[in-house]
Amino acid sequence: MIFWPLNESLCPYFVKVLINKLLSLEPGINAPFNLLAFPLMGLFTSWLLMEIANRFYGMVSMYVWPRFRKDIRESILTYTQGHAHGYFSEHFTGGLANKIAELPRACAHILDIFICNFFSTILTFCISLGLVLQINPLFGLILLVFVAIFVALTILNMKDINHTAKTHAEAISELDGQIVDSLGAMLAVRLFSRTSYELKYLNKYQTDEIKKSEQASWAIEKANFYKGWLTFIFVVITFSTLICAWNNRWITIGDCSLVTMTFFNLMGLIWHSTFHITQIAKEIGISNAALSILSAPHEIKNYPNARPLLINQGAIYLDRVTFSYKEKTNIFNEISVQIKGGEKVGLVGLSGSGKTTFVHLILRLYNLNSGKILIDNQDTS
Ligand SMILES: Nc1ncnc2c1ncn2[C@@H]1O[C@H](COP(=O)(O)OP(=O)(O)OP(=O)(O)O)[C@@H](O)[C@H]1O
Ligand SMILES: [Mg+2]
Incomplete structure (x- = not known):
């Protein structure tokens, strides 16, 4: 996850050098590849290293994530088994099973987002900012102001997004649990001829899920509306400044390509990160619901140093x-x-x-x- 942001931010730099060199060459010269060796080697090496690193990450993930999920599943299952009999008659099995199944997935997803998304975006941003500042501090300033307002807007909307995403996740979990429980009690449902009642009963949870899904989507769309306009203004300012700067020959055509590539790369990454923030809020909601199983203390505990029961006659x-x-x-x-x-x-x-x-x-x-x-x-x- 270090090589990917490196490639993402260094590629525009090598393209810039390549364009500047190409512009300085006369048509029909001998051995143009020798003259372009530095940017070409830079581009190919950076790409190759990223590919190798990505495949390596893929292989490590293949090994690590399933075991990571197994460990979490095993821990929560072991703890759940320790609850007294009363706990299972008071809680629906469907709801419990759903929480136990969701926790390992949600934890792995949260960690994956931190490693693959947040870490890479921050690293790409730092390297790109350094490169852009080198060309002209004005572009560095534009980038900094854009990212600062973008992050501020995200933080301002985060509370609403987090809250609605969490309640939506809980509604889904509740609905899934109710469906499992309804199917699990199919014999009782049939014996008492309550199939249509069960459907009506589940419909209550369906309606709730729809309502909460709409609320969660609205919160995201509202934030996207502000961020969309901000991005549009950013694009207009960037291109106007680029054209003015080139017109005054403060920058080269290669610089133009570096700034454009870098800004578009970063915009994509930052938009992606804000999407992942909502994903994290959702996954934290799911994890919290599952962790309620762990926060409930065991009702029946053995005394410390209790001796094992020895049965001779069974009196x-x-x-x-x-x-x-x-x-x-x-x-x-x-x-x-x-x-x-x-x-x-x-x-x-x-x-x-x-x-x-x-x-x-x-x-x-x-x-x-x-x-x-x-x-x-x-x-x-
Ligand atoms: N998990 C529980 N939580 C609360 N009350 C319960 C629970 N299990 C049983 N009861 C109540 O405790 C009382 C005794 O129930 P129990 O099942 O022991 O009766 P039983 O003699 O076995 O009945 P049956 O002959 O129908 O099997 C009943 O009033 C029942 O409603
Ligand atoms: Mg009985």
Whole structure:
């Protein structure tokens, strides 16, 4: 990513030297290539180095990015698995899966934009500014003023763009999650004949996504409107100054080509960078939504230095156990139960009386409100 900006900014310089040399040559001279060796070699070498570096970057990327995404995916999956059972009944699987899938992609994209776009643009700008200043400080000043106003306009509009891009990204994530959940519960949807209800329900999220997409696009278009006019004024000023400068012979035709090529290159790069700023805002929004999984602490934790459970007979003893789901009424109120090792026990009760909950508590899928559960005399709570 160093060779690409180098080529981008040095190419106009070699073209300038080439044009100036060509203008100084008489037609029909012998061995014109020898006389043009410096700019031609410069152009070819710079291009060749960039090609080699780009292919090398491509190969490194091929190896690095998938592993980078794997590492992030693995970390967030490991942490998610550590959440208690209650976490999964409170959060939709579709939403969780969508966030876990999006986080590695978004992180890689953010890093890629920083390396490939921001870094290259800043480097190209610095080298180009040096070259243009060498020709005439006036062109350096025009370039500096243009970039300063462009960056200021971008920063002024950034808050609006960031905000709308983030809310749009969240709306997409929400919609994707809802679709996955709706398809995942297809049996229930069919059994209760709710297919049209599901479509209507998803339509609410579709409408929301459309609204937020429009808001995000408007924010970008508004900023583009100002930047478009600024670019137009910049082009008019640059060409007027170039013609005046050449008319007074302050600069050569080669200089004209350097300034024109450099300015057009930079304009493209800077426009591209502002587009990438909105991309970054979007990806940060997506990453933030996914990181909420990591910011939620694990509900059930082992004590530090807790010993592994050793099971000999499998004797279970519930000692004055009280339990409720969140702030709901108690399912069990200070119950004590003893089940001997190897003993077979039947749980009988009305639907909703707490049979499944009883088994889940023994499996330590939830924290108790109070009391203890002992397995072979070892406290598991
Ligand atoms: N994850 C949960 N969050 C909140 N309340 C829950 C949760 N799971 C169960 N409940 C409630 O706890 C009570 C006991 O439910 P549980 O599933 O243990 O009953 P059950 O005896 O197994 O019923 P069934 O015979 O229908 O399987 C019910 O009122 C149920 O609504
Ligand atoms: Mg049950």
